[in-house]
Amino acid sequence: EIVLTQSPDFQSVTPKEKVTITCRASQSIGISLHWYQQKPDQSPKLLINYASQSISGVPSRFSGSGSGTDFTLTINSLEAEDAATYYCHQTTSLPHSFGQGTKLEIK
Amino acid sequence: QVQLVQSGAEVKKPGASVKVSCKASGYTFTNYYMHWVRQAPGQGLEWMGIINPSGGSTSYAQKFQGRVTMTRETSTSTIYLELSSLRSEDTAVYFCARDHQIVVRGITGYFDLWGQGTLVTVSS
Numbered sequence: 001e002i003v004l005t006q007s008p009d010f011q012s013v014t015p016k017e018k019v020t021i022t023c024r025a026s027q028s029i030g031i032s033l034h035w036y037q038q039k040p041d042q043s044p045k046l047l048i049n050y051a052s053q054s055i056s057g058v059p060s061r062f063s064g065s066g067s068g069t070d071f072t073l074t075i076n077s078l079e080a081e082d083a084a085t086y087y088c089h090q091t092t093s094l095p096h097s098f099g100q101g102t103k104l105e106i107k
Numbered sequence: 108q109v110q111l112v113q114s115g116a117e118v119k120k121p122g123a124s125v126k127v128s129c130k131a132s133g134y135t136f137t138n139y140y141m142h143w144v145r146q147a148p149g150q151g152l153e154w155m156g157i158i159n160p161s162g163g164s165t166s167y168a169q170k171f172q173g174r175v176t177m178t179r180e181t182s183t184s185t186i187y188l189e190l191s192s193l194r195s196e197d198t199a200v201y202f203c204a205r206d207h208q209i210v211v212r213g214i215t216g217y218f219d220l221w222g223q224g225t226l227v228t229v230s231s
Contacts, residue, residue: 034217043221098152
């Protein structure tokens, strides 16, 4: 089973700040890594697929990079509405797995 | 429209079983793999397993082997999650999610559509 480890677990940030969340896989997963945003009492929402592919309708301030074992989600110029928990998700093989999540608080 | 609608909240006693449904609409049900993911209160997302709505084949996370059964009903475009021998640690929101990959490709990918979630509470 592939383990995904995100860092940090929690971050308190101010609007317009740049945020970087990392996700490390326990073995190489190519680019089969996706990012979701989840707000309280909502279902997760896809932000980035295959490490760096943008999703229609997702603001351009969200971007992803990486391959192999190390991946990054970057939020440029953070907005108040970005307060949420962010998860990475690997799909290179079964069983799928998720990172433990990174909670972003807006100051 | 394209959506997944899940059944309502459940309250069960320890040792009981629960069956949650997820009805798909707006697309060809048998074309896309479906997954179940759960989230305990205040915790992260946990993948439980996958079902091929076309042939009905399944694969479960080892943690749930022996306690979980995923089935589908093509006539109603519905998948089901049944979890038995419930314990308090199974209290969670259970989500169904559609894989963006079509089943004929034989590979899985990201989840592009999610149900609204079903809260299952296990309490004596």
